[in-house]
Amino acid sequence: MSLDTLPPLRESLAAHGLMANKAFGQHFLLDLNITRKIVRLAELSPGDRVIEVGPGPGGLTRALLEAGARVTAIEKDVRFRPLLQELALAATPDALVLIFGDALEAHESVLIEAEPAHVVSNLPYNVGTPLLIKWLTGPWRPASMTLMFQKEVAERIAARAGDDAYGRLAVIAQATSHAASVMDVPARAFTPPPKVDSAVIRLTPRGDRPSPVRLDALQTLTAAAFGQRRKMLRASLKALGGEPMIEAAGLNPQARAETIDVAGFLRLADVWLDRR
Numbered sequence: 611m612s613l614d615t616l617p618p619l620r621e622s623l624a625a626h627g628l629m630a631n632k633a634f635g636q637h638f639l640l641d642l643n644i645t646r647k648i649v650r651l652a653e654l655s656p657g658d659r660v661i662e663v664g665p666g667p668g669g670l671t672r673a674l675l676e677a678g679a680r681v682t683a684i685e686k687d688v689r690f691r692p693l694l695q696e697l698a699l700a701a702t703p704d705a706l707v708l709i710f711g712d713a714l715e716a717h718e719s720v721l722i723e724a725e726p727a728h729v730v731s732n733l734p735y736n737v738g739t740p741l742l743i744k745w746l747t748g749p750w751r752p753a754s755m756t757l758m759f760q761k762e763v764a765e766r767i768a769a770r771a772g773d774d775a776y777g778r779l780a781v782i783a784q785a786t787s788h789a790a791s792v793m794d795v796p797a798r799a800f801t802p803p804p805k806v807d808s809a810v811i812r813l814t815p816r817g818d819r820p821s822p823v824r825l826d827a828l829q830t831l832t833a834a835a836f837g838q839r840r841k842m843l844r845a846s847l848k849a850l851g852g853e854p855m856i857e858a859a860g861l862n863p864q865a866r867a868e869t870i871d872v873a874g875f876l877r878l879a880d881v882w883l884d885r886r
């Protein structure tokens with residue numbers, strides 16, 4: 611069997627008696643036109659290594675394999691093992707490696723033998739944000755990420771200072787990566803449809819990514835500043851250095867966190883580190 615002779619995804623699911631399980635955040639993309647479009651947006655080259663979290667019935671996995679990617683797919687729901695093994699047999703030998711377990715606990719650099727790898731995934735809603743934080747903050751860093759999120763989370767990743775959705779996630783994502791929303795996907799495109807629409811976000815690493823120490827400082831400061839986002843910085847950052855630190859970073863102590871851009875938070879991190 612080859613990829614183009616596989617039955618449609620709906621038939622594969624039915625043949626294996628599989629239904630979506632809410633506990634695993636399962637909303638499937640069964641239209642290969644959509645999964646192929648997501649893979650085009652990932653801008654992969656044949657032979658690229660890709661980590662996919664949550665292959666489920668394998669719609670995105672099929673499109674990745676068609677594009678010539680070498681895929682390591684991590685799935686928590688073992689019910690999908692027989693179906694995914696059929697897909698692995700239909701693909702080029704060794705093009706699909708299946709791992710059954712929790713992606714939050716995966717050691718990516720071990721799984722992909724320290725080669726550079728991209729992440730492409732229609733993420734489960736319940737663990738999408740912690741997985742993104744894990745990949746943004748390292749130690750393992752993907753060559754790029756093309757990820758489906760709930761629209762509201764996608765907005766929080768790509769938001770700019772002053773936007774309602776601007777917060778910690780935007781600062782950490784944009785300090786480490788170039789982040790852009792590249793495709794809107796309506797709820798009806800999924801089986802079963804979730805309550806909200808989704809969007810695909812593409813993230814590529816910044817050349818001037820902060821060092822691990824600077825990134826830790828950024829996490830500490832943004833946790834304090836956005837933990838009390840309605841307060842002025844001089845109050846929310848009082849315990850971390852207060853007005854003198856904020857002024858040394860060239861910022862107004864009366865400003866609120868939501869108005870400080872990523873560069874401003876990076877200056878704060880530098881001053882905080884200098885003064886420790």
Ligand code: SAM
Nearest residue numbers: 634637638639664665666686687712713732734
């Ligand atoms: N990629 C498939 C698609 O697009 O049709 C399925 C996407 S579905 C939104 C999320 C998938 O992630 C499910 O297959 C689910 O079982 C799996 N999953 C949920 N939590 C997981 C975890 N912690 N680690 C790995 N996979 C997980």
